[in-house]
Amino acid sequence: MRITAEAKAETRQRILQTATDLFQSQGWQNTTTREIAITAGIATGTLFNYFPTKEAIVADLIADAMKRAGEGFYAAERDANSLEADLFTLIWSGFSKLREFRNFLGPAMETIFSPLARSSAGSPGDAIRADHLEQVDAIVTTHGFPGPRSVVAVQLYWTLFLGVFAFWVEDDSPGQEDTLALLDRSLSLFVASLGMVDERKTQ
Numbered sequence: 001m002r003i004t005a006e007a008k009a010e011t012r013q014r015i016l017q018t019a020t021d022l023f024q025s026q027g028w029q030n031t032t033t034r035e036i037a038i039t040a041g042i043a044t045g046t047l048f049n050y051f052p053t054k055e056a057i058v059a060d061l062i063a064d065a066m067k068r069a070g071e072g073f074y075a076a077e078r079d080a081n082s083l084e085a086d087l088f089t090l091i092w093s094g095f096s097k098l099r100e101f102r103n104f105l106g107p108a109m110e111t112i113f114s115p116l117a118r119s120s121a122g123s124p125g126d127a128i129r130a131d132h133l134e135q136v137d138a139i140v141t142t143h144g145f146p147g148p149r150s151v152v153a154v155q156l157y158w159t160l161f162l163g164v165f166a167f168w169v170e171d172d173s174p175g176q177e178d179t180l181a182l183l184d185r186s187l188s189l190f191v192a193s194l195g196m197v198d199e200r201k202t203q
Helices: 005-026 033-040 044-050 054-075 083-112 124-142 151-170 174-202
Strands: none
Touching: 005 033, 005 044, 005 054, 005 083, 033 044, 033 054, 054 083, 054 124, 083 124, 083 151, 083 174, 124 151, 151 174
16 A cells, blocks of 8 residues: 555654654663653664664754754845854754754764764765755855865864754753853854954965
8 A cells, every 4th residue: 555645754753753752761872762652652674774773763853943943044134244143043942943942952963973974875873964054055155155165164063063052952952052152152263263264366
């Protein structure tokens, strides 16, 4: 029997919601893919047709939040904001959409974005990285920094972003003001590095 696109979408959403509930109630390490499948009322093999690993499930949550943050960024009106302000808005919006998942994002990130993880075109971490960097590059370009971006600039941004992301997950300061300050400093450093690259090009 052929499964409709609507049924597939419903199953996918049920898996995501079931996994999220289990991660939040039992913790990342204590939740298995088999348990997710049983609780969602599907066979383990069916689960793997949608998500091959736990990391793939969380990566989908992260990717969706970042995508919605990007859509919201471009839908909003901005009155000649600085590059730092625009990047801040994009990143903080993504964090806000991920806030309900904070208690299990930390340990999941260690695997999804690990520098030791196997890199491939289809890996969840690489897909998130590529999509987010594309959004950032588009914003940087509109602020007068034409591409292509140097490898050093891209690596600097991504390293800073992951550092802020990991800090945000554990930040219990009032209003997460410590993360806000760290994000400000990180973006200032990144934007300053772009100016240095431009100076080298003209020399």
